[in-house]
Amino acid sequence: MPFAVLNPGGRDAFQTFPSAAGSPNDPGHAPINYHAYAACVRGSFARDVREIPPTVTAALVLLRRNGLDAALDAVNTLRERNVRTLVSWKESGLHQVSDALNDAKRYAKFAEICRAADGYLASTPELIALYESAGSRRGEFLPTPYPIEAPAWNFSAPISDRSGIFVGTREFDIPSRNHLLAVATAGRLSQRVTVVNTDGRRGERLLQSISPSLRILAGPLPYPEYLREMARHRIVFQLDRSAVPGQVAGDALLARVICVGGDGAVERMAFPDTSGLGRTPEQLSAIASSLLADEATYRHALAQVESTAARTLSFSAVAEKLQKFLGGL
Structure with a gap:
């Protein structure tokens, strides 16, 4: 039709x-x-x-x-x-x-x-x-x-080349995004943390005040470049509570990276074991730690996500x- x-x-x-x-x-x-x-x-x-x-x-x-x-x-x-x-x-x-x-x-x-x-x-x-x-x-x-079934849209990087945490949110001024809390929580996980800044010098100063060791990328980035950057990381992390459709999780699917946190529709469908629905920031932090440290857990979770997403999204x-x-x- x-x-x-x-x-x-x-x-x-x-x-x-x-x-x-x-x-x-x-x-x-x-x-x-x-x-x-x-x-x-x-x-x-x-x-x-x-x-x-x-x-x-x-x-x-x-x-x-x-x-x-x-x-x-x-x-x-x-x-x-x-x-x-x-x-x-x-x-x-x-x-x-x-x-x-x-x-x-x-x-x-x-x-x-x-x-x-x-x-x-x-x-x-x-x-x-x-x-x-x-x-x-x-x-x-x-x-x-x-x-996700289109080869041209598979932005995955070899698992052995992945490291660190990519923060999926960007907006400080939307309370339900919990962006500041996500950056601060990710920074406690003893991993390299990357965040995209779309708020100019003001946003850069705020991010540096949260953690001077953050890797800050000036955004917005062209979409393919953004996905390639995301794919270099082991996980995507967020604490969004906006009940959105779920582009952060959708981007993670194209990058073939596990998304931790967020209560959007795609988060709940593709990442039920790691989404933010019904989970506290402390619980999500523990999930993130496990995925960062345990290779078997990470590979098993990734395989489950890809199978679920192929059937539903x-x-x-x-x-x-x-x-x-x-x-x-």
Whole structure:
């Protein structure tokens, strides 16, 4: 079923995915996050409803805090074209959705959109109740997929060449990310710790005050370079509690590195034995220590992760679920 993802008024240019994941060297946005929904079924991603090809019969309209009017117009236009239309929050962490809907008028507009659309896709299970209470007719949780079955997207490094800890979060100013605590906790594990700084000189000073021995990379980095850097490490560490879709864990899957901590959807699905769900920072620190020190434990955990992810988060696995859901609309 021809499928498109629409981000009304967004910044990302129109893009098609005829080769699904394609190559990391391809122009345009990487096939991750909401682009991945389009890429896994060889669909398209648009920022204007007029860009959507006439052959498309189903579309996902992304919702943004300041773009709800445009989203409603898009939903109505698509339904007039007999396109089966779903909605999903583009920024879908709990703190992000709460911020978007802390105004009565915006919530009313969101509810109007939910009633107008044919259904929803929830990139996190926590948001199912929100869509349904706002009037969505039907929907389901569908994780954002990662092209782990595509050889071009395998960024793994030999296990013998891996060392140290890569901190997966970056934002100091979002409390639920717990970035400062993650950096401080990782620094206690007697390993080389790498962190990407996207806050300029201010962020660099803060990171150096936490630990002068940190390896600080100036970011953001091009996505393939970022994955190669991550792959040089033994584990990815985070303490995020935002209930996000889980790009940190998704990046770790492409790098073939174990992710410790985080309560995102991908973290819980791909890394159930090391995710932050129901675990304290002290418990996660102990898990990290074991993975850093015990070769057999590390290799066993890595094999389990790759097997689980192939069944539940690969392009082929999610594409099958998406097509089945669209066929039932």
